[in-house]
Amino acid sequence: MLPPNTPIALPPLRILLVDDQEATRQVLVAQLHAAGHAVEQADSAESALTLFRQHAPDLVLLDVEMPGHDGYWVASQLRASEAGGWTPIIFLSSLDQDHNLWQAIESGGDDYLVKPVSGTVLQAKLRAMQRLRRMQNRLIELSDELRVANEQLTRISHEDALTGLPNRRGFDLRLQQEILSAQRDQTPLTLVLCDIDFFKGYNDTLGHVEGDACLQQLGQLLRSLCRRPRDYPARYGGEEFALILPGTPRSGAMTFARALLRTLELKAIPHPCSSIAKHLTLSGGITTCVPDKTSSAEGLLRRADEALYAAKSRGRNCFFSFEMQMDTREQRGNGRLPPASLA
Ligand SMILES: [Mg+2]
Structure with a gap:
């Protein structure tokens, strides 16, 4: 039994960081690496979609304001490309109005942080996402186990126990x-x-x-x-x-x-x-x-x-x-x- 307040070890995340500003990316990458996460970097909406397809990250950190297509557009594209799947998206933006947050969530985002983001707040959000990720993996494992059990049940229900022939x-x-x-x-x-x-x-x-x-x-x-x-x-x-x-x-x-x-x-x-x-x-x-x-x-x-x-x-x-x-x-x-x- 762990003593109270001992952080639970959670597997590191593979993160896709999308921001057109290189300086912003550098600061964030340093923080993410320090916490043990792996990071892929995209500087535009288009490269974000390409890297997302290539790497299937655990989480996307997404800038809102970018030249060309913005972060909202990227989020809606990512959601449309994941039929039945779900990769968490956290928006990072200097826009701090309520309607900005509303639009971010509507376009498919899961959370919204206002830049500059405090290192502690970012780490806390990532830990919450790691827990969700662990739960999601457990659900996938459970549904696989359920599928195997169902297949066994179907096989058994079609088999004669004495002779092993079909019943x-x-x-x-x-x-x-x-x-x-x-x-x-x-x-x-x-x-x-x-x-x-x-x-x-x-x-x-x-x-x-x-x-x-x-x-x-x-x-x-x-x-x-x-x-x-x-x-x-x-x-x-x-x-x-x-x-x-x-x-x-x-x-x-x-x-x-x-x-x-x-x-x-x-x-x-x-x-x-x-x-x-x-x-x-x-x-x-x-x-x-x-x-x-x-x-x-x-x-x-x-x-x-x-x-x-x-x-x-x-x-x-x-x-x-x-x-x-x-x-x-x-x-x-x-x-x-x-x-x-x-x-
Ligand atoms: Mg930007």
Whole structure:
């Protein structure tokens, strides 16, 4: 704790001193240097504007009476050039009428000192400006911290805590964007909804800790299969996952589904209470379209969901697409379904 009356150390200022009289500038520069400040000197309105742009000073000390444009004009130009910014301006003038001060403040000045300025008064004003400067810097720091915190919050609110994949909220936003993008570029967009088969039984038998580990493993697996930068795997909710595959036609969607089923088969994550396999399996619904003006996220989700239901009703462990009227299981040749052709 500092004892009372101990001056608080404040960082020195970078000052732009504007005065057409060299003798006046010399006296002021000596005082400012003695107080530890750095000074740039301008002898006219024009050079003041140039140096202000070049050096972005912390403070401007501005003479009123100068040949050509006066200090009021300089102040209004500086204010106009700082959109959203604020650099303090203190006028120095031998004019001591009330209306001179009024005009100075109206033109954008923050304070007005009558020349000759006492060294003590000038130092006191500069200390006040240093405190304001410190406060302004702190506000800038705080608003930066707030921006970073907001970005983190947005990221977290779009992320599923368990799997680290985007959650439903993130997925919904991305789907809207990808539909618009595919509409604009007239490229195919594929949406996949998939669901772990008999997951309730998995949880009931092995417990929720194992169930969570299983969801995490599946999340990693989906992420590893999404190799293109815009492929977007998400946890849709519970044991449901959704994938957005931009620029993916029907054939590509089926290739993806087969690769996913094959990877699951190879991984062979044990599933103790599945009636169709010893390992974890997925059922999935696929929809692919080149979106037009009538396409909507709800419409795509409904079609994918209906296809998922069809995959479940066809015995699970397969992917189904109404657009193709094709079932991945046929391609795997287990013969449980009659052959179907591409629509
Ligand atoms: Mg002058």
